[in-house]
Amino acid sequence: MVAGWGGKSSLARALADDLDLPYVELDSIHWLPDWEDIDAEVFRKEVQGIIDENPDGWVIDGNYVGKLQGLVTGQAETVVYVDMPWRVWFWRVFWRSMTRAWRNEHLWNGNRETWRNHFLSRDSLILFMLKRFRNYRGKRVENFRAAAGAARFIQLSSRGALNRFYKERGLDR
Template sequence: SVMGVSGAGKSTLAAGLAARLGLERVELDALNWLPGWRDLHTEDPQAFIDRVEAATRGERWITDGNYIICQDLVWSRATDVIWLDYPLSVSMPRLLRRTLDRAVTGRELWAGTGNRERFTRWFDKDHPVWFTLRHRTRANARREAWFADPKWAAVRKHRVTSPKEAGALVERLAALDADGQQA
């Protein structure tokens, strides 16, 4: 399970690990967002949890996303949790580049939803840029508590504070998997 603020690189890291380790990638945003930017985890929380449960039923998968509502479910099935805890000086430029690219290209974010980044959404208080700036400190405190909680002692936890550390972690996890151990 990969988590972190918007723009940290959760999706990129998860996609890379999925390809390298032969894992199914489960993008939690793709399970959550419905056409017209309808937010399933708000509209029908149980339906969202059911989607996550079905997507993580298998043996070899990786999730990316930050949905508290399904965190216990995902973590109870995960072998490893990766927290991309980059400073804003790393994540915010990435987030700004990503949202600008999406707004310019107009590409659909999640297949079949029709949801596209629009420049007008940048003024929405829940746009990822503003959301990250408002909630980062509180979200990081929550993640620290989860990492320290004895309930999750069996899960290998990796707090990564730089892209260089992320690269080294990918190499370590790939080496573990190549040795026939569960990554």
């Protein structure tokens, strides 16, 4: 499982390709049309079904440790937590979101990031980053570390650490 902020999806895809395992993006399951949240129980059943269908392994990309109640972390061999500093993470997510809005990219189940979502909504990811992320960061890492249980836990807390992880494993970016 790969979770965290500022590079998790790229890393998860690279690991899945390298290990020849299915890549599962939790956002694609979680977000229903019109940005509606999936029911937590339905979400858990969908994710467990994917895990059951892939007994040889999987690489799951996502941050839903609370909603999934340890379902993924409890079955993972390794949990990699990408924990970039706020200044790195903010700009990566900001530019990714602006690019998606500019290009009108299709994400999941007909959803798209829009200028309205980013600048005129209380649910704005950018607003969340500005208001809450600094206080939220340490708590999230500890939640994932605790949820990982017996799984190997790898925390990548800088661009250098992330780059070394890619290089040591011969992963393509």
